[in-house]
Structure formats: C-alpha cells, structure tokens
Amino acid sequence: MSIFGKSVFGNKATDSIPAPAAGDGAAAPEAAVRKSDDEWRQELTPEEYHVLRQAGTERPYTGEYVDTHTEGVYQCRACGAELFRSNEKFDSHCGWPSFWAPLADGTVRYIHDRTLGMERVEVRCSNCDSHLGHVFAGEGYGTPTDQRYCINSVSLRLVPRDAGESEAAQS
Template sequence: MNTPDNTSKTSSVPVEKSDAQWREELTPEEYRVLRQAGTERPYTGEYWDTHTEGVYQCRACGSQLFTSREKFDSHCGWPSFWAPLAEGTVRYLHDRTMGMDRVEVRCANCDSHLGHVFEGEGYGTPTDQRFCINSISLRLVNPDEG
C-alpha cells in the first residue's frame, strides 16, 4: 500500500490534550471511537449514506480530512472515501487487533482514530483504496458555511 510513514503531520500545530480534556470535550461514544479506537455499528452513523457536498473534518480537532468528491458508495455501512483530502492529513498505523491485519487511519493533527484503509477490493475508484471511516469521527461542513 502506498501510504506515508507514521510521522506525517499536517501543516497546523498538532493538538495535544490530556485524557481528562478529551473526556470533557467529547461525548462518551465520541471518546470511545476517537480516543480508544472503537468502531460504531455499521449502517448507524450519520454519514454512511450521505451525498451532501462538503468537507469532512475531524470531529475532535476540526482538521479537514476528506471531501465529498472522494466519497463513494461502498455499501459497507460506514462512510467510504478513495483518498484523503491531501497527503499528510491522516497517518497510518499497522493494526493487528481482533485477529486481523489492517491499516488504521488516524487524524495527523490530533491522533484520533478515524477508521481503517483497505485496498484491492475491486471498487472502481482511482486509488483502489477504501478509507472506511466512522461517521462519529467526522463532521461534515457545507462549503457555503465557510
């Protein structure tokens, strides 16, 4: 997989907060997914079937991560994108939890868990990758809202 190394950073100053600060700012479910690498149930998240134009930001820190232009219908129950907004907006970690061998996707700015990226599944996308992202990790901002 052609993914940047784990040291990729966004151009903004990385967010560093204590566990107590994250618990205070996030709902219990946001905290479970974003800070403890949890997963929301398929077909239950806010954006899995959304076709609204806009930019998807990290729910924890507001960094711009994906756009609706790269979103596609994978029918997997979570929002799917074929690429992040730009190189360095996300970082990748090898994930061997739950008996699987996967690549975890995290926000490069605040290190929050977003989901996983898979490749070679046969989707007709330019990258042959599926960024399978938890809705609760994202916030969709309409371009008109600036």
C-alpha cells in the same frame, strides 16, 4: 518507509513513521493537538470518546454520514482538521462512510493494526492522533486509487459547501 515497504497504497497521504523498535531511541511523530485524557472526556460525547480516543467502532449503518451526498469537507470531530472531501466519498455499502483518498498529503497517518486477529491499516488524524477508521486496498471498487477509507461517522464533522460560502459572504 511505510508499513508496506513503499508509499501506503501510493495515494495522496504521506507515510507514517513506523513505531520505533524496542531500544532504538526513535520517536513517533507527535500530534499538534495534545490534550489530557480528562480534557478529551470533557470535550467529547461518550461515543465520540470511545471511537476517537479508544479506537472503537460505531455500529454499521448507524452513522450520520453513511448515505450522505452533501458537498463539502469532512473535518476531524475532535480537532477540526480537514481530512476528506465529498468528491472522494463513494457508496461502498459497507455500513460506514467510504472515501478513496484523504483530502491532502499529511492529513492522516497510518498504523499497522493487528487487533481482532486481522492485518489492517488504521487511519488516524495527523493533527490530534484520533482514530478515524481503517483503509483497505484491492477490493475492486473501481475508484481512482482502488482503496476504501472506511471511516466512522462519529469521527467526522461535515461542513457543507454552502455553509462555507455563506460564512465567507458574511465576513
């Protein structure tokens, strides 16, 4: 069961296991990639660390992928897990890259976020538990899922479609 009582918005991604109630002994799923805080600080730039590991947000309209239309796959900048495809990216004009669904089931997980006095759904990488952004529904964008995955550019790394083909040809 998700935080909404049914599949999170009914999209491709799987439900996150809700945080255990105090004293019930249930554990949240663990990320495959586990590193110490010091290891993350050594591997990531200060901005990447702030967003990915401290759930920060980059300033709107400043990220490298806001207006990008390059075909390819967007990976988690922290661990390299494939998260989104360019075919699901759309122009929402909100200041951050927007996608209408994740790449596949289980690539992201959801957390009920009540910070800043708002009710939101945080999106995290399922592989390393890094903060990516938030997902919103019912905003009228006319996407196939009527959702907007509002993702920080600094959380992502775009692997252009042509780059993957040229690497395969060299092998």
